[in-house]
Amino acid sequence: MVDIPILKSKKVPIHIAINTGCIKSWAEDEKKEFSQAVAKHLELLDEMVDLQLKHENQVLTINLSEYEGMLEDLKAFFKHLINDERILKNQVRVFIIGHWYELDSELVDVFKQLMEKTKDYDKFFLNFCINYDGQEEVLGAIRLIVRKILAEKLKEEDLTNAVVKENTYTSYFPAPELIIEPGLKYSGLLLWESKGALIYFTKEPWLCFEKKEYEKAIGFYNKEAKQE
Numbered sequence: 001m002v003d004i005p006i007l008k009s010k011k012v013p014i015h016i017a018i019n020t021g022c023i024k025s026w027a028e029d030e031k032k033e034f035s036q037a038v039a040k041h042l043e044l045l046d047e048m049v050d051l052q053l054k055h056e057n058q059v060l061t062i063n064l065s066e067y068e069g070m071l072e073d074l075k076a077f078f079k080h081l082i083n084d085e086r087i088l089k090n091q092v093r094v095f096i097i098g099h100w101y102e103l104d105s106e107l108v109d110v111f112k113q114l115m116e117k118t119k120d121y122d123k124f125f126l127n128f129c130i131n132y133d134g135q136e137e138v139l140g141a142i143r144l145i146v147r148k149i150l151a152e153k154l155k156e157e158d159l160t161n162a163v164v165k166e167n168t169y170t171s172y173f174p175a176p177e178l179i180i181e182p183g184l185k186y187s188g189l190l191l192w193e194s195k196g197a198l199i200y201f202t203k204e205p206w207l208c209f210e211k212k213e214y215e216k217a218i219g220f221y222n223k224e225a226k227q228e
Contacts, residue, residue: 013177013221016057017197018048019187019206021065026207038070040207042077049081051214052124053090059173061097061127063189071104074130078110082117091121097169098132125173132169134188141167141192168192178221180214182206198224 020041027037045062052060067074081087081094096111144167148154154163165171175193179186182202186194200217202209 011222012055012057012218014057015059015061015174015176016052016178016180016217017061017063017176017190018180019063019065019182019189020044021063021187022183022205023066023207024069026205034069037207038073041070042073044207044209045077047211048214049084049086049092049126051211052126053086053092055214055218058123059125059127059176061129061170061173061176061190063129063132063187065129065132065187067103067130071107075104075107075110078107078114078128082110082114087118087121087126091123093118093121093125095125095127097127097129098137100130103131127170127173129169129189134191134194137169137190138164138192140169164192177225178217180217182209 023037023041024034026032027034030037045064048060048062051057064074086092087094094114096115100111101108141164145154145159145163149156149159170190170193175195176190176197179189179194179197179199180202181187181189181199182205184201184203186199190197198221200220202213202217204213
């Protein structure tokens with residue numbers, strides 16, 4: 001369990017989650033090389049770091065729903081984050097979430113280095129979901145709980161929503177208050193935690209995402225939150 005000092009803001013959500021994807025299909029639709037789409041994807045990921053810090057969103061979770069065919073590019077991106085001045089200066093702790101340990105061994109080593117380098121930071125938290133699926137996360141939590149019950153480490157009657165959360169990847173973070181979904185469908189990102197979250201649909205694919213969309217999503221959150 002990670003001790004996270006949460007500072008509630010009236011103007012911005014503490015935890016924003018954003019889905020990415022449709023990279024190959026965007027390249028095909030726009031008649032661009034896949035490498036161009038990947039470059040644009042990584043530029044947007046880098047911009048998300050700036051936007052998190054600018055708007056002081058304490059937790060930002062980004063789902064990298066596509067990664068095949070770009071592992072070398074991702075390796076370079078995450079290597080850069082290890083010594084990124086923004087990460088170091090603003091004490092951003094980075095987590096990798098999902099079955100990331102099943103990926104390319106060199107990329108896994110980069111992930112480990114990045115998490116080790118930032119493990120003592122606690123001002124901001126930046127999560128990258130890779131090789132991740134919301135339903136699989138819930139299923140994994142259920143499997144862990146079943147093992148605990150069989151091992152008599154947990155009684156069935158003690159099973160609660162809180163116990164399920166404790167066994168998810170993001171057990172140490174507050175639930176997302178705002179989920180940004182490029183397109184028109186909910187992806188299942190942070191599925192167990194999504195109850196109560198506001199979902200902002202951009203109606204445009206991820207690679208068409210612009211800074212103003214992030215700000216519009218926060219404006220949407222502020223407007224809806226006032227009505228609750």
